[in-house]
Amino acid sequence: MREILDDLLGWWRDGEAAALATVVRTSGGSPRPVGATMAVGPDASVVGGISGGCVDAAVYDLAREVAADGRPRLRTFDADPGDVFAVSRPCGGRLDVFVEPVGGASYPELPLLAAAITQRLPVAVATCVDAPPERIGKRLLVTQDDVIGARVLAGTGALLVRRARELLRTDTSAMVAGDGCEFFVASWAPCPRLVVLGSAHGAAALAELGRFLGRHVVVCDPRPLFATAKRFPGAHEVVVGWPDEYLRAEAVAGRLGVRDAVCVLTHEARTAVPALKVALSLPLAYLGVMGSRRSQEHLRRELVAEGVDPAALARIAGPIGLDLGGTDSAEIAVSIGAELIAAVRGGTARPLSEVRGAIHARTEPFLEALTKRV
Structure with a gap:
């Protein structure tokens, strides 16, 4: 519609x-x-x-x-x-x-x-x-x-x-x-959100893809030089601010929930760790973090040191995205978008030629309970 x-x-x-x-x-x-x-x-x-x-x-x-x-x-x-x-x-x-x-x-x-x-x-x-x-x-x-x-x-x-x-x-x-x-x-309902934290390589392409997927896209970065509407034409909102403060304010306002996704593309622990502490406290549909395997291990150690429950770290998709073999920003965005879709829809992220059963969208169990006919 x-x-x-x-x-x-x-x-x-x-x-x-x-x-x-x-x-x-x-x-x-x-x-x-x-x-x-x-x-x-x-x-x-x-x-x-x-x-x-x-x-x-x-x-x-x-x-x-x-x-x-x-x-x-x-x-x-x-x-x-x-x-x-x-x-x-x-x-x-x-x-x-x-x-x-x-x-x-x-x-x-x-x-x-x-x-x-x-x-x-x-x-x-x-x-x-x-x-x-x-x-x-x-x-x-x-x-x-x-x-x-x-x-x-x-x-x-x-x-x-x-x-x-x-x-x-x-x-x-x-x-x-x-x-x-x-x-x-x-x-x-309002379109689910895709919050992109940081303006690293691939962030602009991810914002474009998020809009294409029907999400309300927000890009947040504390640097006014990089957080501009011109650099992110695919975003519905571009926010200059610290990612953790933005997430906290949006959560308090009730604008982040079970249908929303957060992608941390900051490449810096000083912004990623505080943002992840807030994000892990929210019931998000998807939480992905960009970075090498070494940086992922470092982030997890810092989060545990900050008091985050180690079991909660399993919610983080990091390194972010599916293994599609892509290298440029558009291909990276597609790999992230594909992982997000699989997480939200309950897909296997395997080739359909290897999967048996229905090939179209699945209904999450918690939705089935709400949509049964009275």
């Missing part, structure tokens, strides 16, 4: 007919996850994608119909080898796609949703996708403190609000059933 939001909002403001397609449920193989979106504009242009190509053309045609007649539809694409007229699904499995009109009358909440996403405020949208016709397409917006649209869904409001806030805490989207209706709850 984030990548198509500007186009969608522009069409909405122009008052022209557009349509939004969302993957609301999958089973079996699926190239894109639940929540993937595609929009078709009034000029027949398309942004985003929901399947990597195999059903996008069929959904495009359906979206043109929905934009024209204003009637939302839920459509299932099933890989049935016995149906010669079925849309090709080389990945197999089933894909449920909800297509809805987007306009001032059909989606009045869109500007509020766009503002929340742009301002990095947590927001979830619960949309009725399967129910009697008069209820399909009805929705409510849920934030941590407010609910918009509950009047039209009075019978299921309490359930949806509770489930939406559970899903919002983990940035997870899922179907929720209640009161004879199925709702798709799409959540948009």
